[in-house]
Amino acid sequence: xxxxxxxxxxxxxxxxxxxxxxxxxxxxxxxxxxxxxxxxxxxxxxxxxxxxxxxxxxxxxxxxxxxxxxxxxxxxxxxxxxxxxxxxxxxxxxxxxxxxxxxxxxxxxxxxxxxxxxxxxxxxxxxxxxxxxxxxxxxxxxxxxxxxxxxxx
Numbered sequence: 237x238x239x240x241x242x243x244x245x246x247x248x249x250x251x252x253x254x255x256x257x258x259x260x261x262x263x264x265x266x267x268x269x270x271x272x273x274x275x276x277x278x279x280x281x282x283x284x285x286x287x288x289x290x291x292x293x294x295x296x297x298x299x300x301x302x303x304x305x306x307x308x309x310x311x312x313x314x315x316x317x318x319x320x321x322x323x324x325x326x327x328x329x330x331x332x333x334x335x336x337x338x339x340x341x342x343x344x345x346x347x348x349x350x351x352x353x354x355x356x357x358x359x360x361x362x363x364x365x366x367x368x369x370x371x372x373x374x375x376x377x378x379x380x381x382x383x384x385x386x387x388x389x
Contacts, residue, residue, distance in 0.1 A: 237304045239275045245298050246271065262297040263289035279307025333373055336364040 243249055248260035248269045255275035260266040264287055271294065272284040283291045283305070295302055343361040346353055353361070 237281070237300070239273070239279075239281050242281050242300075242304070243273060245300075246273070261285045261287060261289050261294060263293040281305040281307075329371070333368065333371060336367050336371075337373075339364040340368075 239255060243257055243259065246257075246259035246262065248258075248266075250258045250269060252258050252272075257273045258269040259271045259273060260269050261271040263285065266287065270286040271289075272282075272286065274282045276282050281304075283294050285294060291305070292302060295304060340361060343353060343357060343364075346357070
């Protein structure tokens with residue numbers, strides 16, 4: 237909802253500057269405007285009833301929800317937010333892949349040094365391999381020669 241749409245639902249509206257208004261609060265019997273309405277830099281609508289009504293009471297009395305005060309509801313985040321989410325998701329996936337590769341490398345190192353792997357260590361290495369396969373990680377020469385085929389034996 238735009239700020240203009242929101243303000244159009246109010247009565248006794250008086251402009252108080254750029255993107256600022258005073259209006260009668262719809263949540264109580266208001267004769268002298270006590271509802272301050274402003275637009276935040278991100279486009280969200282800010283409310284304050286100087287008589288003490290909550291923002292929830294104000295929007296509910298207009299048949300709206302608190303979500304209507306936000307310029308970008310959760311289901312329609314601006315493209316920049318999606319781009320950031322995608323970058324964070326990729327970073328998390330890369331970190332997970334690196335972690336699983338490290339587990340395989342450590343298990344291989346233990347085999348090379350002659351250390352006997354516990355059943356728990358073998359199971360964890362197998363899980364790492366399965367996770368990398370599920371993630372579609374290509375098995376380059378460094379991973380293939382690690383002796384992954386010995387897992388579980």
